[in-house]
Amino acid sequence: MSTTQSTSTWIDEDLLDVQSLLQDFFTKEVAPLEEKFQAQGAPDKALYARAGELGLSGMSIPEEYGGGGGTFANLALLLQEQTKAGAGSLGFAVSEGIVAHYLLAYANEEQKVRWLAKMCSGEWVGAIAMTEPGTGSDLQAITTRAVRDGDDYLVSGSKTFISNGQLCDLVVIAAKTDTSLGAKGISLLVAEVNDDTPGFSRGRKLDKLGLKGQDTSELFFENLRIPAANILGGEEGKGFYQLMNQLPQERLITAIMAQAMSEAAVEATLEYTKTREAFGKPLFELQNTRFELAECATITRVNRVFLDDCITRHVNGGLDAATASMAKYWITDRTAEVVDRCQQLFGGYGYMMEYPIAGMYADNRVLRVLAGANEVMKELIARSL
Secondary structure, three states, rough: OOOOOOOOOOOOOOOOOOOOHHHHHHHHHHHHHHHHHHHHHOOHHHHHHHHHHHHHHHHOHHHOOOOOOOOOHHHHHHHHHHOOOOOOOHHHHHHHHHHHHHHHHOOHHHHHHHHHHHHHOOOEEEEEEEOOOOOOOHHHHOOOOOOOOOOEEEEEEEEEEEEEEOOOOEEEEEEEEEOOOOOHHHHEEEEOOOOOOEEEEEEEEEEOOOOOOOOEEEEEEEEEEEHHHHEEEOOOOHHHHHHHHHHHHHHHHHHHHHHHHHHHHHHHHHHHHHHHHOEEEEEEHHHHHHHHHHHHHHHHHHHHHHHHHHHHHHOOOOHHHHHHHHHHHHHHHHHHHHHHHHHEEEEEEEEOOOOOOHHHHHHHHHHHHOOOOOOHHHHHHHHHO
């Protein structure tokens, strides 16, 4: 019996063809380079362009903006196959799953054509700068300022934990345009950046517990000049609403990556325990091994059914924020449990980085923090009861 999503109803015939292409790209062109990316702390930017060349970048963005004209299901499949292949260095979850959809939802037509086309081709990589050193999940407490100066805003402040921070060409910045209004004073501004942009600098490439091949950085703004036209939504004060409106998709994306990791962990452990011998027989013949994997396979299968329902609802426009929070919290918590139990079955080898289960153990930890800590998810769920 497979533990995977082969019966997922949201994967239609067209997506099955895309799935094969995704598997080839991630397993043959990206995964073999992961060790190199981990050593350098970032992927090779050329691979974003390669994904664009193959039509795998921007699949969920309309064709008129340079995308593939698909739905969120295309994006979900990309992130699922990327995670299963152990090719997590490329920051598609942020650049395509988050940034591109902020632009699609809130940018004007001219901006969508200009920005999205470059992102869909893989020429540009996107980042979103929300988190600050002293704020964490408390977005209302951000201190980055955007002060109007004629036809521009001058943005000053610092951000941390920014995925794609070293490679980004476009960054969506959460800033206070009015410090007296609390959440209503937050706006989102889009900056086109490079290493020579005045007022913009990239800080440290942060040394993380896991996901070491994915560039995560500090960003600094010192009177960074951004055209006033680049404020998303066309006017000040919409940022907090925009963030809250988009966060359910970000939380669903986190659940998708977690679920794919659970499935990969179970499959890798089944293969290992059926070939590794101890006490004169394969590990899988030992009752404890069989029972542990039976429980992990059950957890993974149950979570897959819940996740598939969430994906289907989101594709159809019906996923509410509370359910997205449930998926994010529940699946990431259970993934931590499954990966830990699977790693135990590898014995000492499970602690060696040459075995993928060790990488999964390190990589999955951040999923309970991404897109809002799981404790925040429980609070959001409780408010809906």
